[in-house]
Amino acid sequence: MIVDIDGLTKIYDGKPRVVAVDDLHLSVRRGGIFGLLGPNGAGKTTTISVCTTRARPTRGRVLVAGVDVVASPATARINIGVVPQYNTLDRSLTVFENLYFHCRYFGLRHSEARVRSSELLAQFHLEERSDAYPQQLSGGLAQRLLIARAIAHRPAVLFLDEPSAGLDPQSRIAMWEGVRALHNEGITVVLTTHYMEEADELCEQVAIIDHGKILVNDSPARLKSSLGAQTIYQVQLKRRDDLAPLIARLKSLHGVSDVEPTPEGVRMFAQSADGLLPAIVVAAQEYSLSDISITEPTLETVFIRLTGRDLRE
Amino acid sequence: MNRSSTPTRQYASAFRGLLLRDFRVLRRELMPFLLRVVMNPLLFLFVFTYIFPRLSAAAAGSSGMSGAMATGGGNFGTVLLPGLMAVAIMFSGIAAVALPLATEFGITREIDDRVMCPLPVYAVAVEKVVFSALQSILAALIVFPLAYFIPSTPVHVAVHNWAFLIAVLVLASLAAGALGLTIGTSVKPQQIGLIFSIVVVPITFLGCVYYPWAALGQHIRWLQYVVLVNPIVYMSEGLRAALTPGLPHMPEPLILSALLLSLLLLGYAGIRGFLRRVIG
Numbered sequence: 131m132i133v134d135i136d137g138l139t140k141i142y143d144g145k146p147r148v149v150a151v152d153d154l155h156l157s158v159r160r161g162g163i164f165g166l167l168g169p170n171g172a173g174k175t176t177t178i179s180v181c182t183t184r185a186r187p188t189r190g191r192v193l194v195a196g197v198d199v200v201a202s203p204a205t206a207r208i209n210i211g212v213v214p215q216y217n218t219l220d221r222s223l224t225v226f227e228n229l230y231f232h233c234r235y236f237g238l239r240h241s242e243a244r245v246r247s248s249e250l251l252a253q254f255h256l257e258e259r260s261d262a263y264p265q266q267l268s269g270g271l272a273q274r275l276l277i278a279r280a281i282a283h284r285p286a287v288l289f290l291d292e293p294s295a296g297l298d299p300q301s302r303i304a305m306w307e308g309v310r311a312l313h314n315e316g317i318t319v320v321l322t323t324h325y326m327e328e329a330d331e332l333c334e335q336v337a338i339i340d341h342g343k344i345l346v347n348d349s350p351a352r353l354k355s356s357l358g359a360q361t362i363y364q365v366q367l368k369r370r371d372d373l374a375p376l377i378a379r380l381k382s383l384h385g386v387s388d389v390e391p392t393p394e395g396v397r398m399f400a401q402s403a404d405g406l407l408p409a410i411v412v413a414a415q416e417y418s419l420s421d422i423s424i425t426e427p428t429l430e431t432v433f434i435r436l437t438g439r440d441l442r443e
Numbered sequence: 444m445n446r447s448s449t450p451t452r453q454y455a456s457a458f459r460g461l462l463l464r465d466f467r468v469l470r471r472e473l474m475p476f477l478l479r480v481v482m483n484p485l486l487f488l489f490v491f492t493y494i495f496p497r498l499s500a501a502a503a504g505s506s507g508m509s510g511a512m513a514t515g516g517g518n519f520g521t522v523l524l525p526g527l528m529a530v531a532i533m534f535s536g537i538a539a540v541a542l543p544l545a546t547e548f549g550i551t552r553e554i555d556d557r558v559m560c561p562l563p564v565y566a567v568a569v570e571k572v573v574f575s576a577l578q579s580i581l582a583a584l585i586v587f588p589l590a591y592f593i594p595s596t597p598v599h600v601a602v603h604n605w606a607f608l609i610a611v612l613v614l615a616s617l618a619a620g621a622l623g624l625t626i627g628t629s630v631k632p633q634q635i636g637l638i639f640s641i642v643v644v645p646i647t648f649l650g651c652v653y654y655p656w657a658a659l660g661q662h663i664r665w666l667q668y669v670v671l672v673n674p675i676v677y678m679s680e681g682l683r684a685a686l687t688p689g690l691p692h693m694p695e696p697l698i699l700s701a702l703l704l705s706l707l708l709l710g711y712a713g714i715r716g717f718l719r720r721v722i723g
Contacts, residue, residue, distance in 0.1 A: 176723075184555065185723030205450060207561045218556040221546075222468045231467070234460035235560040237453060279556075 131193075132287055132318045133158035133181060138190035140176050140342075150176040152342035154190070158287075158320055158335070163313050165333030166322040167429065169437075173342035174322035175215065178291050181320070182212045195286040208236065211280035211288040211317075215295055217272050219264035225275055226251065226260045229282055236283035250278040254308070270301030277308055281317060288312060290321040294328055306332055326430040338433055345436045354427045360387060360399045362425040362434060363410060367395035368418035379413050390438075399435060457562040458570055465574040479538060480582040484527040484589050492520045492594030520594030521690060525682030526652035527590050529615065531582040533650075533675055536619025537626060537643060539575035544627030545635040548720055558721045568624055568717040572710065575620035580612055583682075599689050607695060611681035614702040618674055621706055624713030628720050650675025655683060657691035674705035 135156040142148040151173040158164045166174045179185035181192050183203035192199045195209035220228050229250050233243035251257045254274045264272060273293065281288055290309070294302045309319055309332060323329055329336045330350050337347040346353060367373075373391050380389045385401040395417070400406060411419060425431055469476060496519075547554040557567050591598050602608055630638050649670050651659070656676060659667035670676050677698050684692040692698075 179723055182559070184558070184721075204454065204561050204563050207559055208453070210559075212559055214552070214555055216552055218552050218554075220464070220553055220556060221551055222471075223464070227464075227467065231460060231464045232556075234463055235457045236460075237456040237561070 131157040132160040132195055133164075133320060134191075134193040135177070135181070136191045136193075138177065138180060138192060139188045140173075140180060140185065141188045150342055151180070151187075154339075154342065154344055156337060156344060156347065158318060160286075160318055161313075161316055162334045163309065163319045163321070163332050165329040165336040166320065166339055167324070167326070167329045167336050167433070168322075168339035169324055172339045174324075174339055175291055176342075177339070178212075178289050178320070178322055182210050182289050183207055184212075208283065209286040211283070211285035213273075213276045213280045213288070213290045213293060215292045217264065217276065219267075219272060219275060219279070221264050224261050224263055225256055225267070228264065228275060228279055232279045232282045238283075246282060250282055253311075254278040268301075269296055270298065270304060273297060273301065273305060274308065277305070277312075281312060285317070287318045287320060290319065292322055292324070294323060294325055302328075326428055326433070330429050336429065338429075338436060340437050346432070350429055353429060353432045356432070360401055360427060360431065360435070362431045363398040363400065363406075364392070364421075364423045364425070365395045365398065365410060365414055365419065366421040366423075367414060368420050370395060370417070373417070376413060376417055380410065383409050383413075397434075399431075454562040454566060457560045458566060461557065461560065461567065461570045462574055465570075469578065476578070477585070480531055480535065480585050481589065483534070484531060484586045485593070487527060488520075488523065488589060488593040492523060492596065496595050518594075518596045518598075520590070520596050520598040521600075521687050522655060523594070523653065524587070524590040524598055524600065525686050526650075526679045528583040528586050528682050528686075529650065529675060529678035530647055530652050531586040532579040532612075532615050532678055533619045533622065533647070534643075535579040535582040536575050536616070536621075536623040538623075539578045540571050540620055540623030541627035541638075542635065544571075544624070545630075545632040548627075549632030554721055564718055564721060565714050567721075568714045572617060572620035572624055572713070575623055576613070576616035579616035579619050583612060583616070598687075600686050601688060602686060603688060604685065604695075607699075608682075608685035610699060611678075611685050611702065614699065614706060615678040615681055618678070618702055618706040618709060621709035621713050622674065625709050625716060628713060628716030646673050646675050649673055651679045655690050656680050656693055674702070674709070677701040677705060 133156070135154055138151050138154040139149070140151040142150060154173070154177060166177065168174050176185060180187045181194060181199060183199050183206055187200060194206055197206040197209060199206040220231070223231060226247055229247035230243050233246050238246060251260055254277070256271065256275060256278065259267065259271060264275070267275065277288075277290075293305055293309070297305060306328070309321070313319055321332070334349060335347070336350050336353060338345045348356070373396060377389045377391065377396060380386055380396065380398055383400075383406060385406055386398055387401070388399045390397050398410070407422070407424075410422065544554070547557075558564055560567065591600065626638055626642065627635075650673050651670060652675065656667065656670070659670070677693075680693045681698040681702060683690055684695050684698060
């Protein structure tokens with residue numbers, strides 16, 4: 131395992147006291163793309179900060195490529211590449227120099243650093259902007275440079291914290307392609323995201339995190355085919371008193387595994403089946419049915435099933 | 444890829460990389476650096492050692508700056524030379540560390556990148572102090588000819604002990620960088636301007652820059668004791684003892700010990716503040 135998180139706990143002592151990460155256990159195998167998926171405030175960034183030596187854990191141990199990040203942070207950083215949520219490019223240096231000096235920090239000699247920087251400029255299609263300053267780059271270009279810089283010293287693991295935040299759809303797809311290319315080179319990628327489609331599209335393994343704890347950890351395909359991943363029917367009703375008979379009736383329908391009340395009406399989890407929709411309409415009629423929305427099985431439905439909440443809440 | 448074989452070599456090359464980066468940026472911003480260093484002493488010298496003596500000479504021969512000139516038998520130009528060098532050293536420390544830190548901690552969070560270098564986090568802070576000290580020494584060397592040639596009255600410079608001069612320059616410059624680090628890490632980025640008015644200006648005016656410390660003893664004894672907490676006092680007095688020993692100055696061992704103590708205290712406070720700010 132390239133990343134090994136064992137009993138990680140991070141408590142921010144303040145008012146109020148916040149348990150950001152709560153006894154978290156997680157292993158990431160070498161060479162994969164791993165997604166840490168959860169809503170804002172779930173503990174994703176804190177977990178990444180500890181893994182990348184930027185925060186000290188209250189308890190627990192994290193090994194990256196076999197190096198304890200708390201005991202030997204300076205050594206651990208050799209194996210770690212980081213793309214933080216915000217742009218930390220060196221504003222006083224050009225695009226080329228950002229790469230060049232990063233290489234120098236990591237022990238490359240002048241000529242090696244020049245060669246590596248040129249190589250990265252070509253790989254990330256930044257050659258034309260070589261002499262530009264970071265302030266002159268668009269969000270997508272800055273993101274590309276951040277990734278290029280993060281892998282300049284050939285780390286074993288690349289951590290991307292919310293890499294899509296603030297990117298336009300086109301840049302996001304370009305970023306995905308870049309991440310896949312790195313994966314093909316053998317770099318392990320760990321990313322955090324609250325975009326379901328991003329985790330679904332990119333990751334071979336996804337851990338869903340909420341309130342500082344891992345809820346599930348599996349491949350997206352298996353997560354979707356597992357118990358939680360069913361079609362969700364959100365049924366909005368105008369009459370919402372005495373829902374129990376309705377819930378019982380809906381539960382008895384073929385393919386329905388669970389029904390729960392929501393503030394707007396009821397939420398059903400079911401295997402997609404022909405004839406289910408008319409049956410729901412008939413059953414809900416006397417409750418003044420106002421709307422039904424159907425969500426096909428996605429990681430999002432897995433998440434809602436696990437937490438009872440929408441990811442963007 | 445070249446992996447440095449030992450941690451020490453790894454740290455050393457990361458430290459060297461950080462210094463190289465700072466040299467590159469300084470080289471690019473050499474003109475603003477020179478203007479910043481030269482402007483304050485140039486105007487000060489011009490007004491107080493060039494214009495004033497001429498005005499007062501015109502005013503019936505009575506020496507307008509007699510108070511300052513009387514101090515220890517030197518003239519005001521001689522008093523000012525070490526003082527202005529000390530101010531240049533101190534300002535460089537603040538300009539090279541505190542001001543960039545305010546931006547790096549604030550809007551840009553650039554510091555997060557530097558902190559990811561493969562060396563202990565405190566070493567990133569030490570590098571900032573070391574590079575700032577180099578700028579301080581450069582600034583002092585630039586101010587010297589200005590302070591020597593501009594005054595209309597002769598400036599009496601004599602170096603008897605080069606080792607002492609170098610020790611004072613190095614210690615004062617490092618202490619100035621540590622002061623910059625302490626300020627830069629202890630105030631909110633938005634307050635950095637305010638710090639100039641409530642910290643930098645007072646410690647300059649009360650830093651025995653424009654008068655020798657001994658002169659305070661003759662007239663305002665309480666102030667002579669109060670200013671002892673001000674590290675700028677030892678920078679001015681140290682350069683006074685090294686460059687213009689004809690003027691009264693503090694004993695040399697006291698100066699060196701006080702500079703060393705300032706460096707240790709400010710360095711400790713600054714590094715602690717730095718660690719607190721960058722590690723969650």
